[in-house]
Amino acid sequence: xxxxxxxxWTDETWxxxxxxxxxxxxxxxxxxxxxxxxxxxxxxPYEGLTELGPxxxxxxxxxxxxxxxxxxPLRWRKPKRIFVNSMSDLFHEEVPEWFIESVFVIMTRxxxxxxxxxxxxxxxxxxxxxxxxxxxxxxxxADDRGVESGVWPRPNIWLGVSVEDQQxxxxxxxxxxxxxxxxxxxxxxxxxxxxxxxxxxxxxxxAEGQDFLNVLKRYAWTCTGAEYYDSCGIEPGLDWVIVGGxxxxxxxxxxxxxxxxxxxxxxAAAVPVFVKQLGGRPTYSDPDHSIESDGWPDHVRxxxxxxxxxxxxxxxxxxxxxPKDLRVREMPR
Numbered sequence: 051x052x053x054x055x056x057x058x059w060t061d062e063t064w065x066x067x068x069x070x071x072x073x074x075x076x077x078x079x080x081x082x083x084x085x086x087x088x089x090x091x092x093x094x095p096y097e098g099l100t101e102l103g104p105x106x107x108x109x110x111x112x113x114x115x116x117x118x119x120x121x122x123p124l125r126w127r128k129p130k131r132i133f134v135n136s137m138s139d140l141f142h143e144e145v146p147e148w149f150i151e152s153v154f155v156i157m158t159r160x161x162x163x164x165x166x167x168x169x170x171x172x173x174x175x176x177x178x179x180x181x182x183x184x185x186x187x188x189x190x191x192a193d194d195r196g197v198e199s200g201v202w203p204r205p206n207i208w209l210g211v212s213v214e215d216q217q218x219x220x221x222x223x224x225x226x227x228x229x230x231x232x233x234x235x236x237x238x239x240x241x242x243x244x245x246x247x248x249x250x251x252x253x254x255x256x257a258e259g260q261d262f263l264n265v266l267k268r269y270a271w272t273c274t275g276a277e278y279y280d281s282c283g284i285e286p287g288l289d290w291v292i293v294g295g296x297x298x299x300x301x302x303x304x305x306x307x308x309x310x311x312x313x314x315x316x317x318a319a320a321v322p323v324f325v326k327q328l329g330g331r332p333t334y335s336d337p338d339h340s341i342e343s344d345g346w347p348d349h350v351r352x353x354x355x356x357x358x359x360x361x362x363x364x365x366x367x368x369x370x371x372x373p374k375d376l377r378v379r380e381m382p383r
Contacts, residue, residue, distance in 0.1 A: 060133040067138040069099035069113035076214030129162045141174040172225035210235035215243035224252040240296030266319035290382040295329020297365035304329040322380035328366030345373035
């Protein structure tokens with residue numbers, strides 16, 4: 051299948067919304083923000099959606115609806131994996147509810163495609179999906195167009211959250227697990243710190259006596275041991291994890307040990323994991339491994355001045371340059 055995007059885990063991007071707003075540290079070097087700024091002049095697609103600040107281009111917080119591209123997936127005859135709103139967030143607070151419904155109707159009408167939605171606003175996504183349970187408004191809108199709406203949530207719509215460190219994982223993943231979805235996934239990119247998916251803590255969602263959630267093996271840990279958490283109003287755990295370091299100008303360090311830890315956690319729980327890239331500034335501080343004995347290709351060397359590993363790919367995106375145990379690009383079953 052041909053791919054119309056450089057994003058390795060998808061085939062196509064679809065952007066019925068443009069523009070966004072920074073919500074956490076992971077947004078600071080957003081590739082979409084920088085790309086949008088190149089097309090933000092008068093009369094251009096992203097006019098008014100970015101501005102140039104001391105740190106470079108920044109989202110203004112404004113969004114623009116693009117209804118004329120809503121029907122694009124209807125014209126794509128071959129099945130595709132489609133990343134929805136790579137240049138925005140479908141659940142941005144300024145996107146009207148009716149427009150989100152319109153996007154979901156198109157996705158419902160095209161079951162041949164698989165849609166991948168990522169958000170940093172999981173509360174709105176959860177509330178939207180809960181409101182649109184079986185018999186909800188999406189069903190009626192789809193049925194009005196002669197579409198057999200079938201089950202909800204739709205099996206071809208995958209929902210995920212972006213996280214960059216343990217704090218954002220603790221905040222967003224438990225909310226994702228309250229969200230009706232056929233596939234739930236996490237994109238840990240740009241990874242800015244270690245993330246333990248076996249010990250996710252969210253005091254607002256944990257039941258009394260529970261210390262943390264293992265969102266891979268699907269249980270909560272209590273003072274008396276492990277127990278399954280489906281009785282706590284939280285759905286079964288993650289179906290897929292994407293992980294990658296930051297790239298581009300101003301890329302922040304990404305320790306290879308953080309990536310390896312996520313891969314090992316997913317392996318132990320039999321959850322598919324996709325290592326997208328090591329980032330533009332991969333570092334190495336794993337006390338249990340050495341760069342000489344850890345399966346790195348012979349040409350890989352330390353850059354002692356930058357305290358980084360030297361890779362020829364400026365995004366760290368060539369698996370041939372990685373240790374063999376990190377060359378993992380799995381998709382959900």
